[in-house]
Amino acid sequence: MWPQRMELVCPAGTPATLRAAVQAGADAVYCGFRDDTNARNFPGLNFSVPELAEGVRFAHGLGAKVLVAINTFARVGEVDRWRRAADAAVECGADAIIACDVAVLDHVARNHSGRVRLHLSVQAAAGTPEAIGFYARTFGVRRVVIPRVLSVQEIAALNRAIDVETEAFVFGGLCVMIEGRCYLSSYATGRSPNLNGVCSPPEEVSYDEDADGMAARLSGFTIDRYRPGEPAGYPTLCKGRFAAGGKASYLFEEPVSLNAGSLIAGFKAAGVTALKIEGRQRGKGYVAEVVRAFRSAVDAVEAGGDAVEIDRLLAAQSEGGRQTAGAYRKTWR
Amino acid sequence: MVAHAQTMNAELPAFVRRLSPAFAALPLGPALTLSLRALARRRPAVFERLGEFRRERYFIDPVDLGFAFTVVPDGERAQVSVARKGEAATCAIVIRGPLLALLALLDGSRDGDALFFNRIIAIGGRTEAVVALRNAIEDAELTPADFVGLDGPLARLADAGVLGGLDMARRLAAAAPARAGREP
Numbered sequence: 333m334w335p336q337r338m339e340l341v342c343p344a345g346t347p348a349t350l351r352a353a354v355q356a357g358a359d360a361v362y363c364g365f366r367d368d369t370n371a372r373n374f375p376g377l378n379f380s381v382p383e384l385a386e387g388v389r390f391a392h393g394l395g396a397k398v399l400v401a402i403n404t405f406a407r408v409g410e411v412d413r414w415r416r417a418a419d420a421a422v423e424c425g426a427d428a429i430i431a432c433d434v435a436v437l438d439h440v441a442r443n444h445s446g447r448v449r450l451h452l453s454v455q456a457a458a459g460t461p462e463a464i465g466f467y468a469r470t471f472g473v474r475r476v477v478i479p480r481v482l483s484v485q486e487i488a489a490l491n492r493a494i495d496v497e498t499e500a501f502v503f504g505g506l507c508v509m510i511e512g513r514c515y516l517s518s519y520a521t522g523r524s525p526n527l528n529g530v531c532s533p534p535e536e537v538s539y540d541e542d543a544d545g546m547a548a549r550l551s552g553f554t555i556d557r558y559r560p561g562e563p564a565g566y567p568t569l570c571k572g573r574f575a576a577g578g579k580a581s582y583l584f585e586e587p588v589s590l591n592a593g594s595l596i597a598g599f600k601a602a603g604v605t606a607l608k609i610e611g612r613q614r615g616k617g618y619v620a621e622v623v624r625a626f627r628s629a630v631d632a633v634e635a636g637g638d639a640v641e642i643d644r645l646l647a648a649q650s651e652g653g654r655q656t657a658g659a660y661r662k663t664w665r
Numbered sequence: 666m667v668a669h670a671q672t673m674n675a676e677l678p679a680f681v682r683r684l685s686p687a688f689a690a691l692p693l694g695p696a697l698t699l700s701l702r703a704l705a706r707r708r709p710a711v712f713e714r715l716g717e718f719r720r721e722r723y724f725i726d727p728v729d730l731g732f733a734f735t736v737v738p739d740g741e742r743a744q745v746s747v748a749r750k751g752e753a754a755t756c757a758i759v760i761r762g763p764l765l766a767l768l769a770l771l772d773g774s775r776d777g778d779a780l781f782f783n784r785i786i787a788i789g790g791r792t793e794a795v796v797a798l799r800n801a802i803e804d805a806e807l808t809p810a811d812f813v814g815l816d817g818p819l820a821r822l823a824d825a826g827v828l829g830g831l832d833m834a835r836r837l838a839a840a841a842p843a844r845a846g847r848e849p
Binding site for chain 1: 778779787791792794798801803804805
């Protein structure tokens, strides 16, 4: 049985983080294998098959679920690797597979129906009743991770028009683009989150110190410069500071993090089934702290209470301390 | 937050730094090599998580000591050596920071990303190798007892003593006059 109360879905980049998230109150954790079948393919991160099996046993022992992200797009001639990842997730006892590629969705639907749920990854960028209906009818998708471009009102309207669950991001890094359709990393490095599982791959990143401070570069492109002692950030192109028109500014997106904590009651009213915390590359201390805070907030909302304070509680956890509710609250309209 | 950053940013007191040449004369390299290899025998998965990067040479430079270390974290073939500050160019990866902050990374009491993005530690060279090391340490949940192979109540006692001592050292260092008497 999947709960009627909103479910808290939390990131786990390593087995230690999985344990920390579950112990901090996650209803479900999501994680991936140690290769490019998942969209957080960073060195030293992710799970081997035995680690996932052990992680599933641990989570189930404490009543939590494990969702396995196989959420990159399979490359021509290499689809078998994505199929094998799905098979391994099922063998490990995963509760759901999060996928976007129709070949992966089709493989799971044909071979593992009834043994594992299918959740549609945000990478599929399905945000209309028509698109979601297609995935539900064709592959039996049970839940859709909503692209971070819809307002809460639009999500409510969407939920009224579909009969599958929806999962909304509430906290963490924020893509400026519609997920699955960003080519900035591909342009600079030849590699992308959608195909290779990593945006701004670390082997293309360098931090160069000089007398004026530090330059962050991606494949030789200077993404930002920091004065001595100034807090730095990971050099993703969309969060870079560039000189144009005679001044330096964040051309694509300010380096802010998503914090929709104050909208939890709104998500509940909009019919959202699950709230997702981003950050599989973040440390277990960070994950545990964020999960604990959101656990309290979700429980408060479910009990009919108020979660207004959650923004303040989480402010210190956010990148650079700057936060936004993103498209959920389209103040520019 | 400010107090927390100051604790992490704190360098060793001047009198400790003055003793560092004496520490360098100790057989630190062989002792740390044996410790790392023993850890690899007990917890091989920690080193497997490093993948190809376990054979890289990391230059670990505590900025408040008069010497540095080179580390090849290759499991049971791991090698640690004491190095001169000028030897960084011989390594593919450089990690610099106050000794107490570097130790906080090892014992997991501080997140590597936070230390780096707040400019308390600095990295150079192959970023992907640093990311792999950070993730491997993050998952390992190492304790001081792991490095000397202790188990049970003795391990808990050693962990409490060492971690408590490190925490106190950070507070004392943070409270000391800022960088007073720093070696030239």
